[in-house]
Each structure stands twice: as structure tokens, then as C-alpha cells.
Amino acid sequence: MKLSERKKKILSAVVDESIKTAEPVSSNDVHSKYLSEFSPATIRNELMALEEMGFLSQPHTSSGRVPTAEGYQMYVNELMDIKKLSKKEADNLKESFDTKLFNLDDVLQKAAKTISDATNYASVVYYGITGGAVVENILLIKLSQNNTLVVVVTDLGVIKEETSAITSTEDDLRQASKILTKMFKGKKLEEVEHSENLITKELARYKQIFDYILHLITERDEHNSVAVSGKDKLLNYPEYQDVYKLKHTMNLLDQKDKLSMVMSEVPEVEFSIKVGGDENLGITDCSIVTTTYKSRGKPIGSLGVVGPVRMDYGKVVSILKNVTKLLEDNQFFKEDKDE
Amino acid sequence: MKLSERKKKILSAVVDESIKTAEPVSSNDVHSKYLSEFSPATIRNELMALEEMGFLSQPHTSSGRVPTAEGYQMYVNELMDIKKLSKKEADNLKESFDTKLFNLDDVLQKAAKTISDATNYASVVYYGITGGAVVENILLIKLSQNNTLVVVVTDLGVIKEETSAITSTEDDLRQASKILTKMFKGKKLEEVEHSENLITKELARYKQIFDYILHLITERDEHNSVAVSGKDKLLNYPEYQDVYKLKHTMNLLDQKDKLSMVMSEVPEVEFSIKVGGDENLGITDCSIVTTTYKSRGKPIGSLGVVGPVRMDYGKVVSILKNVTKLLEDNQFFKEDKDE
DNA sequence: TGTTAGCACTCGAGAGGGTCGACTGCTAAA
């Protein structure tokens, strides 16, 4: 569907104004605030055409126009200009995303919070598209009689948890740590996950520990690979004054498995922008913008923003671009690590 | 203010019905659902008297009655019967509050989630009324070139965090760990917090590490001692269909410092029930039920529930009682620890 | 042929008015 230059300008104007005011946009609004070179009557004719094409709709006969999902989609695909962040905004982002963290979950959570604070929408950060992390070390540390701290160090950071399930002696722990590290060093997490049949004779003693580590890695893969932040921010938008819709979108943000499905798709283009949700997944009344981040040239996870359909896509895309860069420059995702 | 037996029964009925239906209660409701031994006219007379006393109010002249904050307060102070949980409910609680965790933050978070899930309101768990935790061990573990895991083990569990700030050698770390453990073993966290002047000659080398541990302990005291769970549950109550009120209460649950103030008060009675919020702190449109939990006979923290004024106080109190018990029976809070 | 002024038309928002009925307060009898 080809659009004339003028139609593009007018559609852009309507979308921009919609994003700003959350109200239907009249021909006069477009004329006075965006395109004074065309008279309201001309604009009206174009609006009619754009409505016919499915990009705009009227809440009722004598009201202004509102973009349809298709209208927004056209906007983000072809019309939108991505605002580059000002130096100050970029610096703020950088500062807030302090990269000193060395725990994968913490890094994800921090990235999510940074995005949410910068965009003022809810955000989702996902890790695990191809599970890029490689085991470097497995530590077992006795904390007290019944508690052992298990630390799995990977090249992408630390996964850890303490437990009371392991009651071995310190000597045993040291021994087990050595064997396990030797066994798994250099392997990807999902390789570890599927190595139940690897219990050798020498490892049989440490079956309890082995099982725990499998459990730890599996569990984190299933549950802990999605960080969500800023759900409450949705409260501020007029489209979510309707508590019913609010609940719908908030519920989505609580369903880690559904989020995983959305976030693990790797789009062909840099950004996937699902305007109005995803029919197949039963997601409505919101838009989802996602992009992937890489380590060693391969996508290993994704960043996303969830907000009203009337989202400031230009700003969101720009912020996601920045945070992707910050994340990829993080000591653990960078290709040329100084080790 | 003394109430006749009959007035007590009627006020109880009005409050119970209000909690159930969230609608004004008529004399007929009370008569038909609670007290058929009195005629509606009699009940009307009593309702008038109770209104005069300030326990009830009418949204408008010809409507039923709604309890005032004072009405609820009277109810919780003198009239309410605390439902004992059924065996099954108690078992469910116990099961969901699995005590295998050995990290203070995790335990608090788990307790908060247990309470929120059981009550269907938002919950807050606070630690630090008198800071009961005593240092047992300080571990410094090299994870990679730039990353050291710092673990502070106390008798109440683990406080830990990893950092890239410490770049000492493994030998140094081992040494520092020994010195620090010796120095702080048996001390309370707040004693550690105020020991900046303790840098001895032998410790001077490890100033970086020392500073980090102080930072770690101080920070957790300031920020990480409040666990909140179930904010979203508030969405389900009719009083929060008004997004403005919802925001107000959700904001409260985000302000950790304000929550700390509320949660660190040790009430004289077992339960503090603030009906309608707290004027001094600017908290309105919600009720807060709190109780303290103990370790070694001393209160060290508190559990709380935040919900609409029309809260099922009886159920909440009962659940809090149960969780307090579960928490105090946790391996780390128990007096007779098997160490 | 594309653009624009003029104008009749549409429809939601908001105000005003009327009915209904739930529930009250009062009165007077039991």
C-alpha cells in the first residue's frame, strides 16, 4: 500500500498528536499544529482516504480521527523518525545502568529498571535465546552446618543459590567442586542441563550435589530468566484508567512463561513492534517493542517495553538502542573480554 | 464509650456484611441475615444511635449504613472474633512457607509472598527493629579477576553481594577474611556499622575490603530490610477501581522509608491495626495490620498487611499469627538452635 | 484537476426533569 508524501505527512501528524494528547485529532488540529500549508478541507479529504485505507478510524461520525493498529504499524514501519537521545539523556542512561554487577539476575533486573525509568513504561528483559553462557567454575562453600552456598560462575556472570540440602563435609565439597568444574568447564548451560546420564563412578558419591546443581541451572532457565520492571508506571496512562484493561496487561507481565514466548522470538528486523498486542497469544490492549542483544555476535536475549498502543515508539526505540549498547558493552557480554 | 450487648451485635453484623458485600447495609439486611430476633424497626433505632456515636455513617439520607473508621476500630478492638484457620489452611500456609532458605532477604520475601497469597491483600515484611542478627563469619571468595563474592554469615542467615570493586589477590582475601571475622564475630550488625574508627594497623592494607563490607551492611540496613508482595492484589477490590486511590496506596508500598517507619513501631498490643491509614504519615484510603516477630525473646522485625479499610481483619490477624509462628520456628530465628 | 470556502448535518457531552424504589425516621399502638 503506497502512500503519497502528503498522506504520509498527515498520518504522521495524526499519530504524533495522538501520542501527545490521547484524544481524537481533527483536521483543524493537523492544520494548525502541523501542516498549515494545507487547508483543513484538504486535510479532511486526505483523512477520509486514510480512513478508507484502514489507517485511521472515527470513534463516532462527528469526531476527529484516531490511528488504528494498522495506522500505528505503518507509522513505526515507515514514517517514524527515531529521535536521537540528547547527550544528557544518553549520559543519564549510562549512569543509571552501572555495570559493576556480576550476577546475571542482577544485571537483567538493573537493565529492566533502567529501561522502565527512562521510557516511563513497563519493561521486560529476557535472557536465554540460545543460552550463550559457558560454565567457568563451580564453587561449593560451607556456610554453616546445614547450609552450603553453591555458586556457578559463567562467562556471563554468576548464578548462585544457597541451600540446606547439601550436608557434605568441607573436604567432600572441595573434592566435588573440583570434579564438577572439570566436568562442566566450557560447557553451555543447556548442555549441563541435559547431562543426567553423566554420573560417573567418581561422581556417584556426590550425587546429591550434582542433582542440586542440575536443579539450580534448570530452574533458572525456566523461571529466572525474565526480569520485569515498572508495572506500576502503566497506572499513569489514561488508557489504563479502566482497571479491567490494566489488570489484563499487568497479568501479562506476571506470566513469565508467556513473556518468555514473546521475548524469545528473534525478529528479522532490528526491532519487533507489536502494535496492539499479539492475537495468537491473546495479548490485547497494549503494544510490545522488543529488540535482541548479543554476545559474541549471537543473540542471547532480548529487551522489551510494554505500554499502551499510544506509545511514544520513537523514544522507546531510541532508548532500547542505547541500553542494548550499554548491555553489550558490559564486561560480561563483550567479545573482547580482558581475561 | 460503652456499648450495650445488642448494639455490639448490630455493629458486628454491619461490619461483617460490609466486609462481605462492599455495599451500605440496611436494617433489613441485618434483620434477615444476622439478627432475626429483632425487628427492622428496632434495628433502625439502634443504627441511629450507633451513627450518633460515630461508628456508622450514611452515604446519603435514604441509604443503608457504612462503618466509619471508628466503627471498624471498635470492631477490631472489641467485637471481632478471630477465625481460627482450618487444619487445611494452616497446612497450606506451612507448606508454602518452606523454611529451607538461608538468605535473610529470601526469607523475608518468601514470608511476604506467603502472607499476600493467603490473605489476598498486599503484604510487607520488615526486619530490623533492634537488628538481632549477630555476625558469625565473613567470607571473601575470588570469582574472577575483577570479581569477589562477599558473604556475611549471621545467625539469622546470610547477607551477601558480589562486587568488582575488590581486586586483591587470593592470599590477601584469605587473610582479610580471617581478620574481619575475628574482629566482628559475635557483634551485631549495627555495631559493625558504626566501627569506621576501628581500622587498625593490620587492617589498613585491607581498607578497600573493609569499606565494602561496611557499605554492604549499611546499605542493607537502609534499603533491603523491607519485602513487599502482592501489590497487584489490590486491583481486585472495588474501593481501588478508582485509579487515584489505587495509586496512592501503591505509592505507599513503593516508599521503603515510609514503610520502615510504619513497620518499625512496636505496638503495646499484639496487633496494631491502623484503620484508614495514619494521619501523621499522610497515609489514607487503606488499613494496615501489623505484628512483630521475635528472635531470642526480642522483637526483631514485623509482618504487615495493607489493604482496603473494608478488610477481613479476623482472617488477616489469624493468618499473621500463623506466619509469625512459622517464621519464629524457622531455623534461624529459633531460640534453641542446634548448633 | 486539485484545492478550498461555505454550509448542512451528525452525534456525544452535559444539563434538566421525571419516575421508581430502597431505605429511612417518625408516630402511635401493642
Add this chain to the structure above:
DNA sequence: TTTAGCAGTCGACCCTCTCGAGTGCTAACA
């Protein structure tokens, strides 16, 4: 002291009317 009876109140709901923002159409204009 309790209760039946009843008039009175007021919100909820519905209908109607008015107002005006914004449209679509037509005819004139560049």
C-alpha cells in the same frame, strides 16, 4: 420497650433537549 405502618428522602436510571466540535458534501476557484 418494641414494633407495625407510613410518609419522606434521595440516588439510580431514563428520557429529552441543547450546544458545539467536527465532519462530508457541494460548488466555486486556481
